[in-house]
Amino acid sequence: MSVTLYYILGLILVFGIIWGIRLMNSPKTAARGNLLGAVSLMGTVLLTLYKNEILGSSLLWVSMILGSIIGYYIAVKVTMLKMPQMIALLNGLGGGASGLVAIMILTGSQGDVDLFNRGAAVLAMLVGWITFSGSMIAAAKLAQKLSQRPTHLKGHSVILNVTSVFICMLIVLLLMGSTAGSFGSSLFLSLLMLVASLFWGVIFTIRVGGADMPITISLLNSLSGLAGAIAGFAIYDPILVAVGGIVGAAGLILTQVMCKAMNRSLMNVLTGKTAVASNKHTTSGHTVNSGKADVLVKANISVKADASAGQGKQEHSGSGKQQVVETVKEAATVIEAPVKLVNKEDESVRLKRIVEEAGSVIIVPGYGMALAQAQYQVKSLYEMLMEKGKDVKFAIHPVAGRMPGHMNVLLAEVDIPYDKLYELDDINEEFSNTDLVIVIGANDVINPAANTAEDTPIYGMPILQVDQAKNIIIFNWDTKPGYSGVPNTIYELDKVILRLGDAKETLKAII
Amino acid sequence: MQAFLQILVFVITTFIGYKVIKNVPSLLHTPLMSGMNALSGITVLGALVSTAAAVGTGSKILGVVAIIFAMINVVGGFCVTDRMLKMFKTQSEVKGK
Numbered sequence: 203m204s205v206t207l208y209y210i211l212g213l214i215l216v217f218g219i220i221w222g223i224r225l226m227n228s229p230k231t232a233a234r235g236n237l238l239g240a241v242s243l244m245g246t247v248l249l250t251l252y253k254n255e256i257l258g259s260s261l262l263w264v265s266m267i268l269g270s271i272i273g274y275y276i277a278v279k280v281t282m283l284k285m286p287q288m289i290a291l292l293n294g295l296g297g298g299a300s301g302l303v304a305i306m307i308l309t310g311s312q313g314d315v316d317l318f319n320r321g322a323a324v325l326a327m328l329v330g331w332i333t334f335s336g337s338m339i340a341a342a343k344l345a346q347k348l349s350q351r352p353t354h355l356k357g358h359s360v361i362l363n364v365t366s367v368f369i370c371m372l373i374v375l376l377l378m379g380s381t382a383g384s385f386g387s388s389l390f391l392s393l394l395m396l397v398a399s400l401f402w403g404v405i406f407t408i409r410v411g412g413a414d415m416p417i418t419i420s421l422l423n424s425l426s427g428l429a430g431a432i433a434g435f436a437i438y439d440p441i442l443v444a445v446g447g448i449v450g451a452a453g454l455i456l457t458q459v460m461c462k463a464m465n466r467s468l469m470n471v472l473t474g475k476t477a478v479a480s481n482k483h484t485t486s487g488h489t490v491n492s493g494k495a496d497v498l499v500k501a502n503i504s505v506k507a508d509a510s511a512g513q514g515k516q517e518h519s520g521s522g523k524q525q526v527v528e529t530v531k532e533a534a535t536v537i538e539a540p541v542k543l544v545n546k547e548d549e550s551v552r553l554k555r556i557v558e559e560a561g562s563v564i565i566v567p568g569y570g571m572a573l574a575q576a577q578y579q580v581k582s583l584y585e586m587l588m589e590k591g592k593d594v595k596f597a598i599h600p601v602a603g604r605m606p607g608h609m610n611v612l613l614a615e616v617d618i619p620y621d622k623l624y625e626l627d628d629i630n631e632e633f634s635n636t637d638l639v640i641v642i643g644a645n646d647v648i649n650p651a652a653n654t655a656e657d658t659p660i661y662g663m664p665i666l667q668v669d670q671a672k673n674i675i676i677f678n679w680d681t682k683p684g685y686s687g688v689p690n691t692i693y694e695l696d697k698v699i700l701r702l703g704d705a706k707e708t709l710k711a712i713i
Numbered sequence: 714m715q716a717f718l719q720i721l722v723f724v725i726t727t728f729i730g731y732k733v734i735k736n737v738p739s740l741l742h743t744p745l746m747s748g749m750n751a752l753s754g755i756t757v758l759g760a761l762v763s764t765a766a767a768v769g770t771g772s773k774i775l776g777v778v779a780i781i782f783a784m785i786n787v788v789g790g791f792c793v794t795d796r797m798l799k800m801f802k803t804q805s806e807v808k809g810k
Contacts, residue, residue, distance in 0.1 A: 216726065219752065220733055226745055227736045233798040236748050240791040243755060250758045256765040265764070265777045266757070269784025276785070277792030282800075288793060289747050296753040296786040302779035303759040306772050318716040423746055426753040431723055433759045438715055440722050445755040447723045448730030452749040455734050456742060600739055607742030611797055619804035625739050 208253050209440070215249065216444045218242030223448070229620050246441050282615045283572060286605040290341035290419055293426050297333025300326050300429035301396070307436050308376065308392045317377070322435035324376045327392070328369065328399050330429040335403030337422050340415060343407075344604055350412030350685075358409060359473075365402045372398060406472070413569075413646065413685035414471045415604045417460040421468075424453020456606050463600035463626070465662040550711055553699060556673050557712050560638035562593040564629065566666055567609050568602045570643015570679055576705035580642060581616040582713050596622050597629045597666050599647035630667050639671040640712075642705050645684030651691045658688040674698045675712070677705045744797045751790025757783035 219242045225235025247266075251257045273292075280288045304327035307319065342348040355361060372395045376388070410418045427449025434442030461468055557563075565584065571577060587594045596618065598609045610623055633639065641648060648668040652660040668674060669692050676693070680702055683689045692698060701708040737745045760783050764776025 220726075220729060223730070223733050223737070223745075223748070226741055226748065227738070229741060229798070229801040229803075232741055232744060232801070233795060236744070236791060236794045236798055239748060239752060240787075243752065243787060243791075246755065246758060247761070250761060254762055254765060256761065259765055261773070261777065262761055262764060262780065265780035266761075266784050269781035270788040272781070273785040273788030273790075274792055277789040277796070280793065282797075285743065285747075285793070285797070288789075289743075289750055292747075292786050292789050292793075293750050293753065295782040296750065296756060299754070299760055299779045299783035299786065300756040302775050302782070303756060303763050306763040306767060306775050306779070309772065420746065423750055423753070427749065430753050430756040430759075433756055435716070435719050435723075437759055437762055438719060439758055439762065440719060442755055442758045443719050443723050444726040445752055447727035448734075449749045449753045449755075451727045451730035452734045452745065455731060456746055459739065459742070598739075605743055606746055607739055607744070610740050611743045611800070614797070614800040614802070617800075617802060617807050619807050620740055620801045621803050623740060 203253050208249065211249050212246070212441045212444075215242045215245045216441060218245070219445060219448065223452075243445075246445070250439070250441070282611060283575060284345070285611065286415065286419065286603075286608065287341040287344040289605065290337045290344060290422070293419070293422055294334045294337030294341065297330045297337060297422075297426040297429050299330070300426070300433045301330030301334060301399070303433045304330055304436065305392050305396065309389050319436045319438070321377055322432050324373050324395070326429055326432040326436055327395055328373070329425055329432060331396055331399035332403040332406070333422055333425045333429055335400040336407040336418075336425070339404055339407040340410075340418055340422060343412065344415060348408075352411040353408045355405070355408075358405070362402070362405050365398060365405065369395070369398050369402065410472060411685065412604065413601070414464075416601055416606050416608070417457055417464075417468070417471050419605050420453050420456035420460055421472075422453075424450050424457060427451075427453055460601060460606060463664065464660075465664065466659075549699075553675065553701075553712055556638060556675070556699070557587075558590075560592060560673065562595075562632075562636045563587055563638045563640060564595050564597050564633065564636050564668075564671070566597045566599075566639060566641045566644050566648060566668060567613065568599075568642065568644025568647060569604060569608075570645070571705060572603060572608065572612055572643070574643060574679070574705040576642060576677075576709060577612050577616045579706055579709040579713065580613070581618060583640070583709060584618055584622075586713055594622065595624055595629060595632070597626070597633075597668075598623050599626055599644070599666055602644060602647055626664060626666060633667040634670040636671045638673045638675065639668045641668060641674065641676040641678070642709070643678060645678065645690055646686045646688070648692055649684070649686075649688060649690045651688050654691075655688060658686065660686045660688050668692065669695060672697065675701065677701050677708050679703065679705070741798075741801075744794050747790055747797065748794040751787055751794060754783045754786030754790060757787060 219239050222235040222239035222242065225231040225238065256262060304323045307323040308327065339348065343350055372391060376391050376395065407418060427446050431443050431446025431450060434446055457468065461471065565580065567580065571580060584594055596613060602609045610620065613623060614620060646660055648666050649660060650665070650669045651658060652663045652665045655661055674697055676698060681693050681700065693700060701711060757780060760776055760779035764773060764780060767773045767776050
């Protein structure tokens with residue numbers, strides 16, 4: 203095949219992929235766009251096989267078919283709830299594949315590699331294996347096989363820095379190897395590089411916490427594209443370089459969007475800054491907690507609420523006695539409210555009345571809805587409200603959930619029309635004219651403290667202005683602070699009715 | 714020269730990709746991410762070429778693993794994206810069901 207023809211066909215296929223992404227601008231055409239992308243990618247595989255005259259190699263075909271079957275099988279099996287970890291897992295495999303290609307190039311099965319190729323291969327190896335191990339840790343965290351809290355090792359930064367220096371040394375050695383060039387030493391260095399990269403990925407990801415996962419996944423996504431592109435440099439494959447670049451850009455955009463939605467810098471997220479703040483809080487304020495214990499016993503409240511009250515207080519106790527006293531009062535009201543609601547019949551009548559009287563309703567889902575798997579109840583709620591002729595909308599915060607757009611997917615799965623799902627900027631002004639807001643498992647994204655509490659991690663984060671609505675019903679598991687560790691001041695408002703517990707059950711009160 | 718051209722390709726496509734992807738609404742960010750994720754399996758091209766050129770058994774095994782990983786990424790990614798995208802319906806589509 204002539205080189206010109208190869209370039210022309212390659213260009214068409216890359217264009218097909220870009221056009222496919224363009225079709226993703228609207229939900230109407232997005233599925234077609236995805237298909238176009240898939241077909242174009244298959245095209246690039248065939249083109250590459252043909253150009254290198256390896257179309258007839260059965261080994262390649264068997265491997266590809268085997269991989270395809272596994273991929274298809276797990277894609278069909280996975281539930282929407284497990285989607286975040288599934289994406290992280292797949293992403294890791296892509297990175298690993300780039301890493302493997304890099305090892306093959308470095309150990310010299312390719313014959314003629316110049317310094318540029320070699321340098322690219324070393325980098326591809328680094329980025330590829332970091333993507334692999336980082337994604338696996340992210341997947342384990344999302345699947346809750348690892349703690350969602352950031353893990354801080356002793357001397358975390360030191361370990362990371364020492365590993366980085368070690369990696370730099372390996373890179374230099376591997377590049378010098380291009381002149382020395384014996385297979386044995388390359389293999390040994392490659393293995394060292396492999397281990398160091400994997401280790402770096404683990405150390406790096408393990409200190410990022412659950413709610414920062416959307417950012418981490420986006421970043422890893424970007425890295426897997428980058429790894430592909432660099433592997434493309436290593437073997438002079440323009441298609442690989444082009445598509446890898448596109449993926450890298452996509453991940454970068456998502457990372458940007460997520461950071462902006464949390465008003466946090468990327469560095470801040472990656473070094474697990476949230477954790478530092480919340481760790482400090484949990485060590486203080488224990489005395490206040492125990493003083494409160496008897497009140498809780500009298501109130502005959504569950505252990506869960508007890509713990510939450512304790513936490514809510516610990517937050518403030520560092521900042522002076524005055525505030526401690528205040529927060530004790532606050533905590534007391536927070537605790538009494540649900541007790542009243544659970545025990546007294548008239549409260550549930552009041553709930554029904556508020557829902558009945560509301561003309562406009564905004565539903566705010568959060569990660570708690572996903573955890574409780576309450577989306578079907580939310581769907582029933584939505585249908586009930588629609589039947590009564592109410593104006594129903596959903597307000598989706600960009601970082602609600604554990605990956606970008608997580609809530610939208612869960613709601614789409616239960617057939618809630620996407621034209622009812624509104625983004626933060628589109629709906630925020632409507633809260634003040636809304637009769638009723640129903641919150642389901644959302645916490646940090648509706649916390650008014652983000653506007654006022656300057657020394658907290660969520661300060662400055664754009665929130666949904668739920669507190670401005672006339673009535674608010676919150677279906678959360680407990681009143682503990684959310685992932686940020688900042689107590690939610692919205693619970694203290696008089697117009698808020700709290701229903702604590704499993705949203706799947708508690709939602710039945712109003713359906 | 715080769716190297717320069719490759720870098721040029723990288724810069725241009727990254728730029729175009731950035732422009733096009735920027736317009737995807739946050740409603741579709743999950744499918745977008747999983748779609749891009751599937752695309753990152755494009756590294757299968759490198760795996761195929763390297764495996765075909767591999768001489769030793771060790772290299773061939775590495776190559777086969779790389780191809781399998783990449784294809785799981787590609788096929789799994791596109792199928793999952795397709796499943797998600799087909800769930801998004803408008804109000805009239807939901808009622809018409």
